Amino acid sequence: MSQKSVRAIGEDIWKNKVDKINAELFTLTYGSIVAQLCKDYVGDYKRVNQQLDLMGYRIGLRLIEDFLARTAGAITRCHSLKDSAEVLSKVAFKVFLNITPTVANWTADGRQFSLIFEENPLAEFVELPDDGRASTELWYSNILCGVVRGALEMVQMEVEAMFISDGLKGDEVTEMRIKLIKILEDEVPVGED
Amino acid sequence: MTVKIKFVSIISDKNSPLFIKSSDTIDENKPESEIDANVLLEQEKNNLLKYNFLSHISLDYIFTQIHRLPDPASTNTLSNINYALLLVHDGIAVYGLLTSTNTKILVGMDAHENVDIDLVPTFKALQRAYISYVCNPFLSLDDKVTIQSKKFDNSVAAIVRGWNNMAR
Numbered sequence: 001m002s003q004k005s006v007r008a009i010g011e012d013i014w015k016n017k018v019d020k021i022n023a024e025l026f027t028l029t030y031g032s033i034v035a036q037l038c039k040d041y042v043g044d045y046k047r048v049n050q051q052l053d054l055m056g057y058r059i060g061l062r063l064i065e066d067f068l069a070r071t072a073g074a075i076t077r078c079h080s081l082k083d084s085a086e087v088l089s090k091v092a093f094k095v096f097l098n099i100t101p102t103v104a105n106w107t108a109d110g111r112q113f114s115l116i117f118e119e120n121p122l123a124e125f126v127e128l129p130d131d132g133r134a135s136t137e138l139w140y141s142n143i144l145c146g147v148v149r150g151a152l153e154m155v156q157m158e159v160e161a162m163f164i165s166d167g168l169k170g171d172e173v174t175e176m177r178i179k180l181i182k183i184l185e186d187e188v189p190v191g192e193d
Numbered sequence: 194m195t196v197k198i199k200f201v202s203i204i205s206d207k208n209s210p211l212f213i214k215s216s217d218t219i220d221e222n223k224p225e226s227e228i229d230a231n232v233l234l235e236q237e238k239n240n241l242l243k244y245n246f247l248s249h250i251s252l253d254y255i256f257t258q259i260h261r262l263p264d265p266a267s268t269n270t271l272s273n274i275n276y277a278l279l280l281v282h283d284g285i286a287v288y289g290l291l292t293s294t295n296t297k298i299l300v301g302m303d304a305h306e307n308v309d310i311d312l313v314p315t316f317k318a319l320q321r322a323y324i325s326y327v328c329n330p331f332l333s334l335d336d337k338v339t340i341q342s343k344k345f346d347n348s349v350a351a352i353v354r355g356w357n358n359m360a361r
Contacts, residue, residue, distance in 0.1 A: 024328070031330025038331070125328035127344055134331075 006086050009074045010094035017070055018095055027124045034140060038129070045137035052139070056146020064151040067092055081180055082106075084157065085113050088148070097121055101176075117174040120167065128168055135170065139163045145176060156184040196310060197357045199285055199301045200244040201349055203323060203340065206295035208252060212340040215240050216353050243283070248299050251287045254279040255297055276316050290316045298323070315356055322348040 033055075037048045071091060078084040085103045094100050099121065105114040122141045128134045139145075145161040152159045158181040165171035203212040215237065276290040279299075286304035291297055298319050300312060326332075326345040340346075 028328060028330065031328075035330040125325045125330075127329050127331065127342055129331045130341070 006075070006090045007100070009071070010091040010100065013070055013074065013091065013095050014098060023121060023124070027121060030122050030143070031126060038134075038138070043131065043133065045133060049137070049139050049142045052142035053146040053149070056143035056148075057150040058146075059143070060147040060150020060152075061154055063096070063147060064154045067095065067151070070095060081110060081113070081157075084152070084155075085115075085178075088152075089115055092151070105175075105177075111180045113178055114164075115176045115178065117167075117176070120174055123168050123174075126168060135168075139166060140168050141166070141174070148176070148178060153184070158182050158184055196303050196305055198315075198353045199303065200240075200247075200299075201301075201319065201353060202244065202248045202299045203319075204248060204252065204297040204299065210245070210248065210339065212345070212349075213241065213244055213248065214346065214349055214353075215244050216357065244301060247280075247282060247285060247287055247301055250282065251279045251289055251299055252297065255289050255291055276312055288312055288316075290320070292320065296323070315352060318352045319349065322352065 034048070034052070037051055038045070041047045041051070075087055075091060078087060089101045089103050093115075099117065099119055101115040101117045103113055104116050106112070120141055122144070126140060128138060128140065139162075142163065145163060148161040149159055160179045160181055162177055163175065164177045165173055165175045167174045198216055200213065200215040202210065202214070205211050276288050279287045279289045281287075281304045284304050285301045287299055287301045289297055289299045298316060300315065300319070302310075322345055325348075326340060326342055329342070
């Protein structure tokens with residue numbers, strides 16, 4: 001699958017086969033989830049991050065089914081982590097969030113890469129609370145890491161996903177690092193040529 | 194003749210002040226000499242106090258003035274927000290906007306006769322800045338709290354600077 005065609009597939013599905021909801025409603029809903037978690041865990045932002053990741057994981061396990069159903073016939077099986085990364089960024093994120101993060105920073109062995117987010121619809125209007133720790137400890141969009149992890153696990157890839165920089169914290173870019181731990185079944189050898 | 198914005202203030206629906214910013218703190222053309230610094234600080238404080246008082250006085254006029262305005266849907270369809278000149282005092286004209294949530298946005302500028310000023314885009318921009326401030330999910334909606342956000346501060350400063358830099 002060439003790069004251009006993957007992008008076109010994503011655009012096409014987004015335009016035609018996806019019901020859309022209001023962006024502010026979505027942003028405010030996610031914002032209230034995070035704010036409530038912060039209140040419940042009384043400022044223990046590590047637990048908030050963990051909880052967001054767990055929620056995302058459960059979402060990812062289910063979301064992959066929806067994704068595969070929507071893209072059935074349009075995309076072929078991925079033969080390498082590089083293919084998966086392309087589909088993830090240009091079709092999956094496009095179809096569900098209407099964004100296409102850039103795939104970058106591959107390691108030499110091809111088992112790790114980054115997704116760089118130019119825009120993050122989850123974090124519109126958000127300003128992290130001013131208590132000193134939030135801006136160093138809280139990964140606001142951590143639910144996305146969980147979603148990626150859960151979804152990829154259902155297609156036989158065990159990965160670790162985490163944010164390494166976030167625009168909300170004052171960094172220049174929002175970057176998620178994805179590491180392939182192992183392939184879960186031996187049916188199709190993937191990614192290690 | 195330039196008509197500059199002197200201050201912007203936001204008052205909550207319970208009439209408690211949320212935000213007052215005077216353009217003296219935005220103006221970047223002040224001399225840096227030490228002797229002037231204290232004088233400037235006094236001036237700034239006095240101005241802020243004056244603008245505070247003006248905002249309070251304007252509150253009385255808001256309901257009477259704005260309720261008298263014609264229904265926007267029937268007259269000018271382009272401007273769907275209504276603002277009105279509330280009062281002129283001490284060379285400063287105060288314009289106000291009353292939102293449907295009873296939040297008031299006040300803009301004070303130099304008073305001049307026969308000047309036709311369109312503040313609709315300015316009020317719209319201020320309202321949008323306020324909306325993006327309110328949508329912050331970490332904000333506690335206690336209305337005794339004044340607006341502390343740097344982002345909001347910067348956006349208001351940018352709006353005022355934009356207006357003041359336009360040649361009129």
